[in-house]
Amino acid sequence: MSKHSWTLTDLASRTWMEEFSVALTGTGDATGRIDKYTLRGGISDGVDVVEIHNGRLSLALLPTRGMGLWKGSCEGLALGWNSPVEHPVHPAFVDVHDRGGIGWLTGFNEWLCRCGLEANGPPGDGVTLHGRVANLPAHHVRVSVDTSGPGTIEVQGVVDEAILFGPRLRLTSTLTTTLGSATFSIRDEVTNLAGHEADLQLLYHTQFGAPFLEAGSQIELPARQVVPRDPRAAEGVSGWNRFLGPTAGYAEQVYYFQPVADAQGQTHALLRNAAGSCGVSLKYRPRELPCFALWKNTQAVADGYCTGLEPATNFPNPKAFERTQGRVVRLAPGESRVFHLEFEIHATAAGVQSAQKQIAQLQPGTVVVSATPQPGWSPAGS
């Protein structure tokens, strides 16, 4: 009786739960719950939300938006950012062709969303900014709990990106957390269901605002080289790891990295506030996601003050450029790739310091900070 599973959505079997709610406890003190509801009205009309609460950490997932993570909170710390787009946007209201192919931004509101699956990066060559997956709803959504141990919650969604004469890619995304914990993990599997070889580009667009981001916040991540994407990023390269407070008129700066992994193949990026009293760790495997883009977007709060931590299969350059650099994954028919991410929220200085220690151990002795864009890293360097 300790394992339960509920299918909230399954298009193939015409399964659909308009609303869903369950509470759970494990062997510890923490109480968790899972709620599913649908937003009504405005540009969110019809957006399904699966909220999970593990007793310490809350997360809101969006099956309607490619299993993106809308927002969350942990011990009172807000996870996410305040996009100028205030509410989650139903894909019906997103016209990706707006403004020369960057209409994706009219729906960009999540804490974590995926860019892909066939392509990400700027518009061009018949694709629009950051691809289709963030605007595709899951046709299968299942929640599972296991209360035999400390209590775990799992949410799985399946999203297909398909077209005749083109890609047929399936994302199976599984998010897991344990009652009372400040961590959660994501396991994404992308499968080429087509009968032909297919491209795969996947980028995790993960945004943070206050309280993790503020004047003096820092990012720490182990890498041998820091490369500015373009001349604008080059202007600020000496302070690449420190953040400004909200700055009206700030133009984004993006830095590229190839992070270093530990013996188990994992790397670790930490965003922490100025005092080092709170932070977020993002752990993943460079073998799966070799490229990391740091998006510094410290505009005015009203304009979406945030920073983006973006592990990916590629850098968010034009796909044609990435292809010349061998950074477009090719999947054989039936082939899959798996991607693992783990988030840990630190609500104390001790937690932050512990993360810093881990990262310091991975940090190469010498770090090259390139003053200018570099060949092979971005078109501006070529």
Next chain:
Amino acid sequence: MSKHSWTLTDLASRTWMEEFSVALTGTGDATGRIDKYTLRGGISDGVDVVEIHNGRLSLALLPTRGMGLWKGSCEGLALGWNSPVEHPVHPAFVDVHDRGGIGWLTGFNEWLCRCGLEANGPPGDGVTLHGRVANLPAHHVRVSVDTSGPGTIEVQGVVDEAILFGPRLRLTSTLTTTLGSATFSIRDEVTNLAGHEADLQLLYHTQFGAPFLEAGSQIELPARQVVPRDPRAAEGVSGWNRFLGPTAGYAEQVYYFQPVADAQGQTHALLRNAAGSCGVSLKYRPRELPCFALWKNTQAVADGYCTGLEPATNFPNPKAFERTQGRVVRLAPGESRVFHLEFEIHATAAGVQSAQKQIAQLQPGTVVVSATPQPGWSPAGS
């Protein structure tokens, strides 16, 4: 107990009323009612409608389409037109990029809709015909009544037009009417929620067909100059203020005006039928809406026989042209502009004559009717 307010939609608090109905009376004889429902099926599936009846005048508002006014009637007189698009269109079925950027017209069905907020006018420079606002749903809708006096009904909706790296404009639209009255007013406030300066262009696209429009109908409005938009309009400039009956193959003619205000800052346009036995007055403030376009579209009835009365912040020329003429409003961060419109329906000759008298008082002694497009007024004049 005489003031009541109901929130029909509020995305932020997850408030949603699937259906709503209320009747009211004031100190007079008239009985009013407010009904909210959602259309189902066809291209209207999911379109919310708020209908208000003040005992004399009926109005149907469309929160799903930027708080547009779908249609109305007053003492048996139909308000609106018969668009070739027969039903109100859910934005999900509108592809604004169709036909080179004029897909907006596949959703154009309302009596009154707004064109804006960032831009209106023809497609170009990354924007599509008449902008986004008519295809954006309100995330907040509230109806209020006050029955302490004659009885008033108010409907307020809030619509956001936002994108990262672009405009973040909020329209708060309030429509008010009094029980037993043949008038209603609209107060629109547009606020720049962004942290940067922003463009604002707003045009009220207000269409009338029968019975107000027929062969011999006239428009009266006080202005010093009548300017044809283009050579086609120039062909008919001598009869600019008189309308044809339905005319198969008629190509639209558009005239531009800068209306004259009275001492209180208000101007007045009247559309009346041939006999002068019925008409509609539109009053607004040229300080808020300095430009007026008259759209003569007396095509066959099947093709959407109508005329459009279009007060606006600008003329519906390409935005780049309007910018060179100083007719693009710039809003500082946090700045708002307010726009007031008042409609009065005249069901009698006496009402029409009274309106005519008012307009005559404002009419300058000399009116210049330009035979050709004029510099500064439209690209064709430059």
Next chain:
Amino acid sequence: MSKHSWTLTDLASRTWMEEFSVALTGTGDATGRIDKYTLRGGISDGVDVVEIHNGRLSLALLPTRGMGLWKGSCEGLALGWNSPVEHPVHPAFVDVHDRGGIGWLTGFNEWLCRCGLEANGPPGDGVTLHGRVANLPAHHVRVSVDTSGPGTIEVQGVVDEAILFGPRLRLTSTLTTTLGSATFSIRDEVTNLAGHEADLQLLYHTQFGAPFLEAGSQIELPARQVVPRDPRAAEGVSGWNRFLGPTAGYAEQVYYFQPVADAQGQTHALLRNAAGSCGVSLKYRPRELPCFALWKNTQAVADGYCTGLEPATNFPNPKAFERTQGRVVRLAPGESRVFHLEFEIHATAAGVQSAQKQIAQLQPGTVVVSATPQPGWSPAGS
């Protein structure tokens, strides 16, 4: 009491049946039923389905997708194909401008869908691939039964394709079947509701996979000439009427025909499996639909192994080319065109042979198989 009719959707009168179910019997043994439901979740969220079962044949219609036929089955034989797009797609999730105007393919999943009404064929000249109608929902849906005789089921839907300053075309589609029968018929009427002359292009895109399509399947149809659309089709012209099994990397081949009619004005195309033990007949009137395209798409199963039988008013060439060939129908204001199709499913060799006999009688003594594209047939021949 033997005739009943139910309106499932009527936007004008605000009629809407969320769900509907009825069973019927006629004077024979067969029992039929009609069910209406709405799909929820994924890219099918909000798609209405009308399923009819005549005791032998099942059909699923999609009012939300222009009255397309999603799928069917007859005596255990599947009607339709397995598109890489696995589920019927709500038009809100189709962006027709994707990939240079072929985004229609992201919604292409049906057994039978219509291409038109203003245009079909490749994107260009302001229209996107295969036009609008497959992504337009019916605003009126009615089911009727007559149980006085053997028992008939009729489903009628009305779909409007309209825009100001453009076409205003109405499709009234009626599908009829009789209890216990292996046939059904479609009668489509397209009316020009505009006040001006209008273009009409209509193509029936009808796909079959297994069991009708397999290695060695053949198509039989009476025509004087077989014309390859382009060099790729020319490569396989000698085997134009035979099909490969699933073939990874197969590039589509399309052949054009002007089928021959019988004395009653009807023609007959048969797709049958290799053994001739099952098949599907498609009968229609060349006077109504003079052009027939055979789409050979024997790709891998995962990529949508199928063949398309495509009777049409025109060949699916660029519309400008079709216009030069006089193959764009012009409708006067108020004018209608009617199109009749009849499908018969053969579950036995005897049925297949009977169809073959009929076709053989129509087959001209000499058939010209053109080795190359021909002038007037396609741009590649010109």
